Amino acid sequence: MATLETRELRYFVAVAEELHFGRAAERLGMAQPPLSRAIQQLERRLGVDLLERNRRGVTLTGAGEVLLQEGRAALDATAAAARRARRAGGADGPRERLVLAAKAAGSHELLQKLLDAHAAEPGAAEVEVLLCGLCEQEAMLRDGRADVALMYTPFNSLVGFDSEELSTEGQIAILPAGHPLAARPSLSLADVSDVPGLPLARWPGRDGRYPPGPGPEITDQLQLAQLVALGRTVAVYPEYGRSWLWAEHAAVPLTDAPSVVTHIAWPPHSRSRALAGLIRTAVRL
Amino acid sequence: MATLETRELRYFVAVAEELHFGRAAERLGMAQPPLSRAIQQLERRLGVDLLERNRRGVTLTGAGEVLLQEGRAALDATAAAARRARRAGGADGPRERLVLAAKAAGSHELLQKLLDAHAAEPGAAEVEVLLCGLCEQEAMLRDGRADVALMYTPFNSLVGFDSEELSTEGQIAILPAGHPLAARPSLSLADVSDVPGLPLARWPGRDGRYPPGPGPEITDQLQLAQLVALGRTVAVYPEYGRSWLWAEHAAVPLTDAPSVVTHIAWPPHSRSRALAGLIRTAVRL
DNA sequence: GCGCTGTAATACCCGGGAGGTATCACCGAG
DNA sequence: CTCGGTGATACCTCCCGGGTATTACAGCGC
Numbered sequence: 001m002a003t004l005e006t007r008e009l010r011y012f013v014a015v016a017e018e019l020h021f022g023r024a025a026e027r028l029g030m031a032q033p034p035l036s037r038a039i040q041q042l043e044r045r046l047g048v049d050l051l052e053r054n055r056r057g058v059t060l061t062g063a064g065e066v067l068l069q070e071g072r073a074a075l076d077a078t079a080a081a082a083r084r085a086r087r088a089g090g091a092d093g094p095r096e097r098l099v100l101a102a103k104a105a106g107s108h109e110l111l112q113k114l115l116d117a118h119a120a121e122p123g124a125a126e127v128e129v130l131l132c133g134l135c136e137q138e139a140m141l142r143d144g145r146a147d148v149a150l151m152y153t154p155f156n157s158l159v160g161f162d163s164e165e166l167s168t169e170g171q172i173a174i175l176p177a178g179h180p181l182a183a184r185p186s187l188s189l190a191d192v193s194d195v196p197g198l199p200l201a202r203w204p205g206r207d208g209r210y211p212p213g214p215g216p217e218i219t220d221q222l223q224l225a226q227l228v229a230l231g232r233t234v235a236v237y238p239e240y241g242r243s244w245l246w247a248e249h250a251a252v253p254l255t256d257a258p259s260v261v262t263h264i265a266w267p268p269h270s271r272s273r274a275l276a277g278l279i280r281t282a283v284r285l
Numbered sequence: 286m287a288t289l290e291t292r293e294l295r296y297f298v299a300v301a302e303e304l305h306f307g308r309a310a311e312r313l314g315m316a317q318p319p320l321s322r323a324i325q326q327l328e329r330r331l332g333v334d335l336l337e338r339n340r341r342g343v344t345l346t347g348a349g350e351v352l353l354q355e356g357r358a359a360l361d362a363t364a365a366a367a368r369r370a371r372r373a374g375g376a377d378g379p380r381e382r383l384v385l386a387a388k389a390a391g392s393h394e395l396l397q398k399l400l401d402a403h404a405a406e407p408g409a410a411e412v413e414v415l416l417c418g419l420c421e422q423e424a425m426l427r428d429g430r431a432d433v434a435l436m437y438t439p440f441n442s443l444v445g446f447d448s449e450e451l452s453t454e455g456q457i458a459i460l461p462a463g464h465p466l467a468a469r470p471s472l473s474l475a476d477v478s479d480v481p482g483l484p485l486a487r488w489p490g491r492d493g494r495y496p497p498g499p500g501p502e503i504t505d506q507l508q509l510a511q512l513v514a515l516g517r518t519v520a521v522y523p524e525y526g527r528s529w530l531w532a533e534h535a536a537v538p539l540t541d542a543p544s545v546v547t548h549i550a551w552p553p554h555s556r557s558r559a560l561a562g563l564i565r566t567a568v569r570l
Numbered sequence: 571g572c573g574c575t576g577t578a579a580t581a582c583c584c585g586g587g588a589g590g591t592a593t594c595a596c597c598g599a600g
Numbered sequence: 601c602t603c604g605g606t607g608a609t610a611c612c613t614c615c616c617g618g619g620t621a622t623t624a625c626a627g628c629g630c
Binding site: 058 | 605608
């Protein structure tokens with residue numbers, strides 16, 4: 001059985017992502033020839049062509065696509081094993097430590113309630129909060145930087161994790177304060193998706209790409225706040241966005257936007273007592 | 286960053302499972318001293334004690350428990366990457382191949398319908414059927430021996446996989462043909478759980494252990510069939526068990542047994558067109 | 571007390587292979 | 601036809617993974 005070392009996977013993923021041996025070697029901190037040789041050996045061992053070497057760089061074969069997908073998952077799992085083992089041993093006392101990943105732009109209120117409730121439990125594990133960008137919670141759970149995360153459907157995908165539903169809320173339209181639509185008691189998606197002179201802001205999808213459209217491409221909450229305040233865009237945002245609105249902003253409930261559901265999610269094979277305690281506290285909120 | 290090679294994980298898992306360096310080394314096909322050294326290096330690199338060496342063998346520390354869990358998952362993911370890549374490259378033509386894992390004791394009828402319907406689709410992938418024992422589908426999906434599986438809740442756990450529900454059915458009591466209870470139109474769990482002289486058969490749980498009780502420990506369907514036919518036990522079994530009953534058996538519907546739901550399940554990160562086609566066919570059944 | 575047994579750790583050696591440098595072979599652009 | 605940029609090859613070095621022999625130590629029988 002060909003037993004695929006971590007090093008080989010790392011090398012292959014680098015080449016498959018760069019589609020260029022030289023750059024991949026640089027990224028890996030090594031010279032190009034040994035990298036070429038390692039990939040050739042890997043292909044021989046698997047008995048499969050992974051890369052198509054043509055003039056001007058390389059492309060992935062079907063098997064290469066598969067190995068890229070699966071290899072990334074395997075590397076994540078390996079990194080997770082290392083990180084979680086190290087963390088479990090760091091303070092090997094009775095008090096375990098948990099890392100909770102949460103979107104920085106998420107609901108502060110919910111997070112506060114959860115942490116307070118958990119801290120009040122007797123013998124509760126210490127919880128470190130790791131705030132991250134838009135959709136990084138999934139990667140953090142997968143590669144072990146976090147043990148548990150707050151995720152928001154439909155923005156995050158819960159695929160591959162265990163989860164419990166915590167709360168559901170509607171969405172609002174965030175408009176410049178003086179805009180005519182801001183006076184309306186409620187709006188529909190159709191109302192805000194085609195406002196003359198006020199294009200709808202575009203968020204990156206799960207793959208990091210932006211949907212097409214005339215509106216500005218948003219990367220973080222502060223940028224969005226500025227653009228709305230400047231009267232350049234209108235945004236669809238979960239209810240919890242009300243907590244950071246400025247005086248220059250107006251929020252109007254949307255009647256037909258999909259609900260945003262907050263979940264607490266964790267890797268499915270977790271067996272930790274500390275994690276179980278945190279989840280129990282969360283679902284009781 | 287300590288980057289945990291596959292080899293190290295393999296070694297550690299072997300030692301953690303055997304709790305004995307000598308036996309682990311034998312299982313790995315190597316000598317004991319290099320294994321000891323490798324584990325020591327691993328502990329130094331992670332900066333964490335994984336094993337407690339006391340007189341008469343070793344025991345796992347907390348960090349060791351974590352690394353065993355996570356390490357197994359990582360090794361499975363790595364093996365899956367190798368297997369799936371190799372399979373994807375084997376016949377790199379337009380026809381992809383899929384491996385479907387199904388419990389040998391499962392519903393033959395459903396499997397037949399699924400395979401027939403799928404084969405009728407134009408351009409459908411070739412499907413290899415891999416029949417396995419009681420609860421092996423999960424391991425097969427995890428380590429890449431299979432791409433997709435038929436699973437039965439509550440017997441199998443869907444945790445960590447994507448899945449779609451295919452069908453739901455009740456459970457029956459399987460009794461010796463001549464038994465008084467066999468004449469009843471229906472039974473409850475209480476009726477069959479305490480029949481004098483006819484103890485309830487015990488199935489292994491997800492962890493491979495048997496619940497306590499007086500009945501025989503069942504390992505496969507044939508053994509169960511024999512024991513019931515001999516008048517030694519009564520069993521609770523899904524409806525689809527009717528297809529293999531003997532003349533010596535009688536089946537009576539159970540009114541209050543949990544329903545058995547058949548799912549089609551697959552690894553969450555799969556992106557294969559062939560797999561998507563099979564799933565679409567399955568949910569249309 | 572003294573071996574005896576079974577455990578993991580240490581000492582030391584050897585060979586394979588991972589990685590480096592220099593160079594080649596190839597192809598498209600100008 | 602050269603030149604720049606690509607990946608592949610040739611060849612060397614040395615580290616480290618693995619082997620054997622041995623030690624250290626704890627329990628057990630007598």
